[in-house]
Amino acid sequence: MNEPRPRIVVLDAWATIPGDLSWGPLEALGECVFYDRTPAELTAERVRGADAVFLNKAPLRADAIAAAAPKLKYAGILATGYNTIDLEAARAHGITVCNVPGYSTMSVAQQAFALLLEITNRTGLHSDDARAGGWSRHPDYCRPLSPLTELAGLTLGIVGLGAIGSAVARIGQAFGMRVLAVRAHPGRPMPPGVEEVPFGRLLEESDVVSLHCPLTESTRGIIGAEALGKMKPTAILLNTSRGPLVDEAALAAALREGRIAAAGVDVLSVEPPPADNPLLSAPNCWISPHIAWATKAARIRLLEAAADNYRAFLDGRPVNVV
Numbered sequence: 001m002n003e004p005r006p007r008i009v010v011l012d013a014w015a016t017i018p019g020d021l022s023w024g025p026l027e028a029l030g031e032c033v034f035y036d037r038t039p040a041e042l043t044a045e046r047v048r049g050a051d052a053v054f055l056n057k058a059p060l061r062a063d064a065i066a067a068a069a070p071k072l073k074y075a076g077i078l079a080t081g082y083n084t085i086d087l088e089a090a091r092a093h094g095i096t097v098c099n100v101p102g103y104s105t106m107s108v109a110q111q112a113f114a115l116l117l118e119i120t121n122r123t124g125l126h127s128d129d130a131r132a133g134g135w136s137r138h139p140d141y142c143r144p145l146s147p148l149t150e151l152a153g154l155t156l157g158i159v160g161l162g163a164i165g166s167a168v169a170r171i172g173q174a175f176g177m178r179v180l181a182v183r184a185h186p187g188r189p190m191p192p193g194v195e196e197v198p199f200g201r202l203l204e205e206s207d208v209v210s211l212h213c214p215l216t217e218s219t220r221g222i223i224g225a226e227a228l229g230k231m232k233p234t235a236i237l238l239n240t241s242r243g244p245l246v247d248e249a250a251l252a253a254a255l256r257e258g259r260i261a262a263a264g265v266d267v268l269s270v271e272p273p274p275a276d277n278p279l280l281s282a283p284n285c286w287i288s289p290h291i292a293w294a295t296k297a298a299r300i301r302l303l304e305a306a307a308d309n310y311r312a313f314l315d316g317r318p319v320n321v322v
Contacts, residue, residue, distance in 0.1 A: 006030035006051035006314070011038040011058035016078050016299055025307035026054070029314065047072060052310060054078055055085075057271075062089035069093040074313050076306050079293075080104075081242075082322045083215070098309040098320045102163055103301040104293040108266075109167035111292035112210055112240045115264030118286055119236055120149035152176030157206030159222070160184070160213030160241065161194070168210055169194050180206060184213065203230040208238065215242035225250040228260060236262045240292045243267040252278035255285055266292040 007030060010023075014036035017023060026032055030052065038046055038058045044067035047053050052074040053060065060075060065086060070093065075085055077099040090097050118124060125145055129135065135143050156172040158165045161183040169179045169191060179194045180202050190196050203209065209231065213219050223237065224247035231237070237260060239246055248269055254260050262284040268277060271290055279285050305320075312319045 007049060008032045008052045008054065008310075009047055009050040010034045010078075011043065011046065011053060011055040011060075012036070012078075015056055015294075016302065020296065021299060021303065023303070025304050026310070029307060029310055044068070052076065054306060057084055060085045060090075062086045065089045065093055065095065069095070074098075074310060076310055077322075078302060078306055081214070087322065096313055096318050097322050098313065098318060099322050100302050100305040100309065101320060103305055104295075104298040105163045105167055107295040107298040108164050108240050108292040109171055110295075111266055111288065112168050112212075112238050112264075113171055115238055115240070115266065115286055115288065116151075116208060116210075116236065119262045119264055119284075120151065122146045122148075151208075154178070154207040155180060155205055157181070157202040157209045158194075159199070159202070159209065159211050161191075162212065164240075165210075165212035166191055168212060172208075177208075199227075200230060203227055204232075206235060207232065208236045210238040211241045211245050213241060213245065215244055220244050221247050223247065223251065225253075228254040231260050233259055233261065235260045236264065238264045240266040243269040243271065249278050252282040252285070255282045262286070264288075266290055 008026060010032065013034040023032060023034065035046060040059055043058065043060065044064040047064050047068040050068055050072055053068070053072060054076040056078040065072070066089070072095055075090060075095055075097045077085065077097065080099055080101050082097065082099050085097055087097060122145065129145055152175060154177050156177040156179050158169055158179065158181045161169065161181045165181065169181065172179050173193055180197045181190070181194050182197065182199045182202050186196060211223065222245050228250055237251065251263060255263060264286040265279065266288045267290055268279065270277070273280060279287060309320050
């Protein structure tokens, strides 16, 4: 007699697959129930009776875990970060929690430079003007609408030299940039051509500061009024990591007052942001809606790795356990 297939519940399926990919790798492992989004008040009801739950940003808190126990044995995170799960409650109920590290490294590094190049070259501005007839009406063959900045010779300061920070360093070097870095575990061998420096020196010397560190109590608000005050008035800040690394009110003030030149962010402290988030109206601030991780290639890797994680758990050899 065949064993019943596991019941798998996905709490926020839309962000991972908004209709352009197949959930086949996960559906091969059990009977799947997909919810595009799950409000917190429905989580306990939806996970009750599940053998496994998968989630990205939908919170899985103690009450929902208790409601699903003892049947629930596995929680798969469709992401690298795992702050949306109450790990203490999961451990207390014997639930294995696994994440997916490394699936979006190059996609996030690419988005950091997409933001940077939009700031330095203003491609969107020039394209919109040309399509609106501005170039056609111009008397000269060349129509620059903003200052254009060459990256070669500038200093790139990277805060957090993990996989993504290291990828950003390599891309910066390919552009001819000098690269400085601060990292959580100083003293280890550095990548070729990258100079490890104290945080204060990085802020003072960098033309571009790019954040690639995890959100912890020590990094929360790491870019606040004091840090911004150490940066050059011509400097650019990039954040494709975690929104709460930045004091948004302090950054908005620095941009309004011209104490730094520009910012490019893919993450905010609250997502989606309330209409009064100060960065939404700050000058010289480019914002993308948390899309750095979401290239199709990265999401394919994410889904396949999440399914591999669960398959390994079912085989009694769990991997990527947090």
